[in-house]
Amino acid sequence: MATLQAIKYNDGQLEILDQLLLPESCTFVPIWNVEDAWAAIREMKVRGAPAIAIVGCLSLAVELRKLAAPETKEELCRLVQEKLDYLVTSRPTAVNMHLAAEACVKLCTQLTDNTSVNVAEAKDDIVKHLEAMLANDIADNRAIGEHGASDIMKKNATKDKLRMMTHCNTGSLATAGYGTALGVIRSLHTASKLDQVYCTETRPYNQGSRLTAFELVYEKIPATLICDSMAAAAMKQFKIDAVIVGADRVAANGDTANKIGTYQLAVLAKSHDILFYVAAPFSSIDFQIPNGHSIPIEERPHSEMTHTGSIRTAAAGINCWNPGFDVTPAELITGGIITEKGVFKPDQLAPHQ
């Protein structure tokens, strides 16, 4: 069984798995242009910071491939920049789309300045750059998977098969494919070293039960769903070997912002003498931020907690607290931070590894 592919791209044809229909239905929708991508991102048909950037950029590649080359490189670059500016507005907090847009604009400037490149060649170069993002992200994720799996196997050398726990969705549905934390679990499974992965529901938006569980069932990876409240009981009863999560942003000292609930899994892992790992692309490490205190935490709508679809699940009038993320202090990341460049202890992070 191949890895679930939620973003399919071939020769200027882009299709994405509509995550809004999961887990009821597994339906792919075509993306013909940047407007389609913008709407799909805004409506959360696609989510996860890397996936958002890749779908946005690929939708631009789709358009550019169909476009007759403009008269001048300046005109081409103006057009590309306009479309990127528009894509960035789809979900302003997703930093990856910003970064991807910046990188593409930088390339436009270089191409414009390079007098040996004509407008048609410039257009081709931009398309190639955008199309490469998909393969690059998957390659990075596979490297994360390999580094992570080998580190975890090394630290559990006496064990035949391992029991892992993960939180939220960090798989094919959040990245270009394969995944970060879930990529490590995929690699363990491929190496026949995975006994079972316990995935949390990840309330209130249920990324664990809807998305991670979907990927695990799809790929026949041995998995058990637990409620977020069952993590400690599961750690104790099933003798979990390691907990692995993704990251939205890692500070220079290793403090890690990730989906709400991550911090408490790290505390519980420590109490149960279980290794705790973070898996993320190296680009998620923000060396501008000294520690987790400076990471802003988004508060999300109360309706996520009070309703499931149209069904009210909480008493009317109750006040809610719904932070989207929390910060796990570096000292609780006892396993390490797994990147495509290797596994680092939080205090070993440096900009140029």
Place this chain on the structure above:
Amino acid sequence: MATLQAIKYNDGQLEILDQLLLPESCTFVPIWNVEDAWAAIREMKVRGAPAIAIVGCLSLAVELRKLAAPETKEELCRLVQEKLDYLVTSRPTAVNMHLAAEACVKLCTQLTDNTSVNVAEAKDDIVKHLEAMLANDIADNRAIGEHGASDIMKKNATKDKLRMMTHCNTGSLATAGYGTALGVIRSLHTASKLDQVYCTETRPYNQGSRLTAFELVYEKIPATLICDSMAAAAMKQFKIDAVIVGADRVAANGDTANKIGTYQLAVLAKSHDILFYVAAPFSSIDFQIPNGHSIPIEERPHSEMTHTGSIRTAAAGINCWNPGFDVTPAELITGGIITEKGVFKPDQLAPHQ
């Protein structure tokens, strides 16, 4: 605002709040006989071990009041026992209904043996005994509330107002009224010592968001709903002063079985230097059981985790683990075990306090 009354009984008239309709609607349904009570318990219109026993016994009182006294006390007692045996089958795991039935049968035997009591008087005595359960349970709960609040205030004497955290539902909707852990929070509020109570959703059955939140809104107690995954982040951010939960069963050494998620709250409380209390009637302490290892843990249907009403919230085919309870080791109950007889350290429990 009076305390929410979920079980209303007056002169042979019994009505209960239909908890299945919460939080959408606050509707009382009449209970005319033991069959009505059996169905209401089985369908979970009423839940919580003390509440089940009280509704069962009061439904028998309703029937007995309307009944012409049988010819003999033996006949009366046979009838009472049959109806009690039937009530016990409504939810076989609820030990309180068993205990209540045993106590009532014992009274029947005493009355039969007592030659100075005629059959009409015996019937009245049984009715009085059954009717007294409601008031007795509320009185016990109020005592738990007072003991608990005064202990918590004493241990936080320098603080003007306290921030509490609780789990599941231990209030008027689980008991005859007032509640155990939630009763302590009510008492703190009445004493103007409550700043805020944070209540967990309590997945998968949402007793926190549906029931506890309903009670707190109803009585205008300052409260905030959190997801189970947010407990540690809330403890840290809001500087919680104490966590208080109920108990399904307490072993002789103080190990406590309670709603799944309790154990992890206790671990998190310890990590954050927060006092952790259990509040329960003294009758919940089972001195026959030396420690928590002997307490059986019920596994509940997976559909509780995979669906909300008719909405699927988890991927089809995913395996689930859905234990109803977990066991919190005595050493994590740092605040103490609050009963109607006072507050005890786990190692101070003894059958005759």
